[in-house]
Amino acid sequence: MAVLHLSAPDPHQTLQVTPPAAGLALQGRLRIPGDKSISHRALMLGAIAEGETVIEGLLLGEDPRSTAQCFQQLGAKISDLNSERVVVQGIGLGNLQEPLDVLNAGNSGTTIRLMLGLLAAQPGKFFTVTGDDSLRSRPMSRVIKPLQSMGAQIWGRHQNSLAPLAVQGQALQPSHYTSPIASAQVKSCLLLAGLSIDGDTTVTEPALSRDHSERMLQAFGAKLTIDPEHHRVTIHGPAPLTGQTVVVPGDISSAAFWLVAASIVPGSELVIENVGINPTRTGVLEVLQQMGANISLENERLVTGEPVADLRVKASTLQGCTIGGAVIPRLIDEIPILAVAAAFAQGTTRIQDAAELRVKESDRLAVMASELGKLGAKITEFPDGLEIVGGQALVGADVDSFTDHRIAMSLAIAALGAKGTTRIHRAEAAAISYPEFVETLSHLCQA
């Protein structure tokens, strides 16, 4: 059973999870909310395009709401986010307005980093940008430095590396940036800056990161050259965009919680409908299958340029494995839930090359090691990863999300396989990417 408690007087909520009664399995079909990465990009491209963009299946989580709020302040007209079809009246790339107040990206790294690329390339306009406690501690120099090398003027705390940031828009210069990290946010930031630049903007990354920006920019009419062999993409600017209809598939990062839940609760069988299976995001499927998960893809199709399928998952016995190298960017947000899968697997799982997790909404390596450890998992933290010796009996305990949505939900799934009750503090963080998570969890546990 899953119950969310208000823990007055503070604004945080505690989620109390007890495992399903003996013999009760997770069964049925479910739909997950829209993909967060695609939702951000649909709102942003819609706002800077000419004409109308219609978005179906937009994620109503707090992160896309932050993006919508920022682009409304920049002049775009966006209809009620709660309706099935959200309509964005684009204002055209050059017409972003200087906002009257600070742009607040909330908890969202994608919002602030992608938006910076657009703002830096607005000559003569001044912007200030900030975020919540977590976002103000996340590194911004990874986008500020390459933007500065193109002529951007950006100032911030800690030698221009932390928000709040001030941006004085400029006419930027063409460039070729070789990124030391495989990051879709760095790549997308520079491609969005490149939209306004007269000439080519090229980004090369060490491994392929998610390519939703490339797909959507092309659908909106931008000219891109993509060299998959060298993980290189060029945008040929200036590139005016035209409004489109975007149908947002379900988020594979949200589906991952149910893939692991159904794998570890004996007798379970779930069908998760309408999940985006873009190959730059499917590392989690490959690794779970390598661990012995029983997952099959049904009804595969293409929806507005993105591959989609229904995922059927049945309970199975998982085995430990090694996760590292080029697959990491393809499952970067699923590492916390994969650590949970590893705790229930036979043998040892080693997660490596994942130091990026230390600069997400929380230090996800440190937090998973400490909180999963409180439940009794045998887990060791390394500078770039984790080692988990699976098969220890987990016991319910008090744990904390550290206000990180993916940690809150991963711990809730771990609690399904722990003896007794687990209390997850600050669990309201789940609403960043999955507002219906607790409702779905309660429903599945009672069905």
Ligand code: SPQ
């Ligand atoms: O947007 P934010 O806060 O950075 O969200 C996270 C998440 O877990 O939801 C990361 F903490 O996802 C990022 C992801 O890790 C979303 C994203 C994107 O939409 O472009 C790309 C990844 O980040 P990065 O730094 O690897 O580019």
